[in-house]
Amino acid sequence: MGRRPCCDKVGLKRGPWTIDEDHKLINFILSNGIHCWRMVPKLAGLLRCGKSCRLRWINYLRPDLKRGGFTETEEDQIIQLHSRLGNRWSKIAAHFPGRTDNEIKNHWNTRIKKKMKLMGLDPLTHTPLDQMHKEVTDTNKKQRDRSRPSSEENVERTIKSPDSSVCSTQVVSSVSKEQGNKVCDLPNKNDSGLESWMLNQEKNNSAASSSSFSLEDSSHLSMSDTSYLQENSLMEWVDSISMESILQWDDFDPLDQDLLYFEKR
DNA sequence: AACTAGTACAACCGCACGCAT
DNA sequence: TATGCGTGCGGTTGTACTAGT
Numbered sequence: 591m592g593r594r595p596c597c598d599k600v601g602l603k604r605g606p607w608t609i610d611e612d613h614k615l616i617n618f619i620l621s622n623g624i625h626c627w628r629m630v631p632k633l634a635g636l637l638r639c640g641k642s643c644r645l646r647w648i649n650y651l652r653p654d655l656k657r658g659g660f661t662e663t664e665e666d667q668i669i670q671l672h673s674r675l676g677n678r679w680s681k682i683a684a685h686f687p688g689r690t691d692n693e694i695k696n697h698w699n700t701r702i703k704k705k706m707k708l709m710g711l712d713p714l715t716h717t718p719l720d721q722m723h724k725e726v727t728d729t730n731k732k733q734r735d736r737s738r739p740s741s742e743e744n745v746e747r748t749i750k751s752p753d754s755s756v757c758s759t760q761v762v763s764s765v766s767k768e769q770g771n772k773v774c775d776l777p778n779k780n781d782s783g784l785e786s787w788m789l790n791q792e793k794n795n796s797a798a799s800s801s802s803f804s805l806e807d808s809s810h811l812s813m814s815d816t817s818y819l820q821e822n823s824l825m826e827w828v829d830s831i832s833m834e835s836i837l838q839w840d841d842f843d844p845l846d847q848d849l850l851y852f853e854k855r
Numbered sequence: 856a857a858c859t860a861g862t863a864c865a866a867c868c869g870c871a872c873g874c875a876t
Numbered sequence: 877t878a879t880g881c882g883t884g885c886g887g888t889t890g891t892a893c894t895a896g897t
Contacts, residue, residue: 604866604867605867606865641868645865645866645867650865650866692864696864696865697863697864699864701863
């Protein structure tokens, strides 16, 4: 039996997120937490599917994210973990507080793979490439290999634990998550910590090479212009927040599947 | 300056999983 | 047990950016 798609894509926005959308999503989650991703866009007034909101939050907006490049030590750790876990990026990411599976996966595909090849190692099996070549040319072994599970398949069989390390759905209640020497505090919705946190996020984000701007927002501006503009618009936005204007989960009747943010208002 | 190729990473897609009914 | 739903995960794609020519 076919499944209903996760969201009705008709009329939903796709592609890069705008600052305004980020504002809405952060604002909503910091105020209400997350109980049901599917309803988040509706309640937050976003024309996105819940899946897209979840991804945006987890990979980019989460307050405990650690931005910036990977250190040598981190890369070595990733390589070690990959040799044990295979492409289980979420499991690998669980060892790096503040890093996302997507970030690690991207880094692996763009940098570490090449690094390993340069080191003469096969990124898939972590064995020396010349040894790999011997194995391939050895027809007898080739036949044995066919009936033997790969290292990743082995992992598939041996590692089957429930993943409890993924992003908590009770965001508001989470506090001060320490990541190495850096502490990210999720601000209380009623104090000015939100402002400092947002600014901190912006500083962190500016260390990363790309921004969250959509082309229509910033195509006419230089990077320094956009950073300045983004920071200031964020401050203005934070100043203008009226908590009373935010729809709460309590206002949402889960039985009313057709509820729309704007309809309710 | 213009073009091209390579790189980095945000975002999307489809499937799997766990849970509730 | 079968089914539906929400979410998580991993693979892949799209595109902005950068370096080289």
